[in-house]
Amino acid sequence: MAVRWSDMDAYGHVNNARFLTLYEEARVAMFFVGARAQGLTSFEEGIVISRHEIDYLRPVDYGEAVRIDLWISELRAASFTVSYELFDEGVLASRAKSVCVPYNLEKQFPRRLTEAERDFLKPYLEA
Template identity: 40%
Template sequence: MLNDLSLLDAIEIPVRWGDMDAYGHVNNTVYFRYFEEARVRWLERNGFRVDGKDQGPILLQTSCTFLRPVHYPETLWVTTWCKEIGRTSFVTGHEVRSHNGETLYSEGFCKLVWLDHARHRSIPLPDTLLALLEKSLHARQAKGPGGR
């Protein structure tokens, strides 16, 4: 999956028994954890701190469209790409798919703001982050409408 230049990352996440709700499928709140895990792993792997010190991302907005229920046991692929870049913020797109990639369970986005934690103010995105985001965004745009 990662040979797709439009993707920032693709990670495997096993569904845990505790992710289930009374209806026998993954609870809606857990999908946001999947998005979080994907973006935090990607940021950390690329040298960006997410510990609340100095500067880093904070979540401004998130959304998820639930397309099909996920049941235990399952291993999921969560993909992340760049949807939009601002001066101090960026938007990541996410998909949650079955391990074989055939079933799309959900799709969503997260808008993150780069923050100077000491001053509690947004600041411009670091150049190294901007380069990674632009690579994903441009590759996705080159694919045409929908970017898939």
Template identity: 45%
Template sequence: MGAFVAEVALRWSDMDAFGHVNHARTITLLEEARADLLFNEAERRGLQGMAEGMVVGRVVIDYHSPLVYEAKSLQVRISVRDLKAASFVMDYTAFAEEAVCTAETLMVPYDLEAGRPRRLTAPERDFLSEWQVDLEPHRA
């Protein structure tokens, strides 16, 4: 199917003293885009479990240019790779007028009640596989 695209609004409060969106806010903006896919889109398709337990195992971000508030929004393209039984990696490319950053998160399904990681269900794997791309990942 290709990458999922989310549009995330920038807020004036996202800026730091240097006039660009700071690191912590950038991570939050990527989280909003991820939630749009894993929670909103998944729920729209009848998958409730992803919103009930999914944690970040690792996050890596590479900045390519400053993200400034004047852009007003950030377009985030998300794809899935390394889809395994109990984890997967999400790749992000975030654009304002140009690519401002690329990132990846290792995601782990989590059973909140049991307090431990869990395996992906077959419907979750099917949903995630829709967002896999056949291109090389953005990271070397």
């Protein structure tokens, strides 16, 4: 993920709130770009975040792109947890988790994961 000039705070580090944006971009690439490439479009019906958790391990300065590894750390009937690690110049700088809830945006209520969604997520499930 590219670090943008607008991600910086007054100290020249990536602002703590911008870590969420970087994690979001990685997650969206997985759910929309990756899933769509496999013919799965049901994630586009809606996903909401019920919880974020971030540990900041070291500052990240403006410069090279950061690497974000992500995987599914928990898979339930009506939610799943995405875990992340953000590396800056090969050094772990942050860990995070997002609890995602499939959501019917049209009818405004949570829904269960479909079998196709579960099948898409299973290869990313932490063993």
